[in-house]
């Protein structure tokens with residue numbers, strides 16, 4: 351080797367290598383390895399491993415570093431997706447946990463029961479609570495006040511039923527026994543009856559002269575299943591029956607003479623109506639074996655006395671007349687105003703008729719404004735007018751039905767005018783002159799409910815009663831009666847003046863009053879301003 355040129359020499363190649371002890375070398379080697387291992391950058395401790403206390407798998411670390419930010423390398427998307435799925439489930443589980451509380455199937459009573467069982471068990475085992483011991487330790491005086499178990503009344507006794515009731519109402523119900531319950535029911539019913547009676551009386555107080563007392567507005571049906579007098583509301587003006595009121599089975603009938611007398615003295619210018627009504631009503635009342643109810647159909651111009659005659663008939667049969675419990679007045683436009691409610695009206699009307707005829711076979715039903723009544727309603731009455739012995743156990747053969755209408759009034763007026771023009775007395779008009787024309791005109795009047803129903807068709811009307819239009823002299827008669835009824839001397843001058851104030855038709859002849867006797871009374875007020 352040339353001198354001056356320096357070469358790095360391998361130590362091992364040095365001569366001294368041979369001198370080194372192998373043991374020494376090994377030690378050095380180990381020492382070096384240790385130094386290396388100490389120098390190695392530690393991987394760090396996994397937080398999960400620390401938490402769990404054991405070595406965790408690689409997957410767990412994914413939780414903290416899913417995208418290998420710390421470690422580097424390929425991202426395993428599949429694992430990330432699955433991990434996300436798990437997370438969603440976890441979240442759902444958590445949400446459910448907060449939303450619902452688990453059903454324990456434990457009842458409130460169970461708590462009491464458990465407490466009871468525990469104390470009983472303790473007693474059996476001889477374990478006494480300190481507090482209990484304290485309570486138990488009583489002196490001799492306390493013992494004197496103790497009640498024997500047999501006569502002790504426990505107010506704290508709870509049954510399951512009581513607890514449930516308490517939970518619902520908050521007020522514990524004490525069972526007082528069946529007697530107390532019945533007593534309660536009776537007094538409730540009494541109170542109810544009193545309340546109803548008060549309401550009825552109030553209604554009567556607020557009546558007006560426009561609405562007759564017996565209007566069927568409320569459809570109060572007489573109860574035939576118990577004695578009415580027991581629960582009946584106290585009537586302010588209790589109806590005094592006539593000395594011998596006409597009721598089914600009575601041997602005494604109202605005398606036809608009294609009806610004739612009334613008609614003769616009160617009804618003017620209606621010789622036809624007078625005759626028909628007298629015969630029809632008297633004949634019907636005196637017949638013990640009627641086959642069907644009496645049906646009268648009163649027709650004529652306004653204010654000619656149709657309502658007036660109905661009143662006379664009612665008064666002839668019942669003391670209270672129109673106010674009697676057995677006389678029922680219906681006004682089509684007042685009681686059945688809405689065509690849309692026909693089905694309801696029908697049911698109510700049928701129930702009303704049935705209920706009242708059950709209570710009194712000789713009931714009187716007056717239907718005013720028949721020409722304005724819905725045909726459906728007339729049809730609803732029809733079965734009661736027919737020749738049936740019984741309908742649902744009720745006989746209608748003693749009842750009286752009176753129908754009032756203006757239908758056919760023009761026809762009647764034409765006939766009366768013909769007689770007047772031919773110089774004949776109106777009293778010469780015979781029933782047959784009018785009856786046929788009347789029934790045909792009523793039947794053909796397309797505005798009339800009669801026309802739509804089959805009342806006439808089936809011959810269910812016994813008598814068509816024509817009311818002739820009233821003349822000047824009839825008005826004077828009405829005025830005189832009214833003056834007398836007001837307690838005045840008849841002053842002919844006033845009578846003439848009031849009658850002359852009325853309007854008449856036809857235009858040329860001016861024979862008949864266009865309002866009948868209806869408005870003479872208000873005109874009279876002008877002269878007697880008291």
Ligand SMILES: Nc1ncnc2c1ncn2[C@@H]1O[C@H](COP(=O)(O)OP(=O)(O)OP(=O)(O)O)[C@@H](O)[C@H]1O
Nearest residue numbers: 616617618651652653654655656657658828867868
């Ligand atoms: N013919 C008559 N005789 C005596 N008084 C009568 C007569 N017509 C009417 N009156 C008197 O006129 C009043 C009104 O008559 P009513 O109510 O009977 O007429 P109506 O024919 O029923 O009329 P509407 O068709 O308008 O109902 C009666 O209360 C009565 O006092």
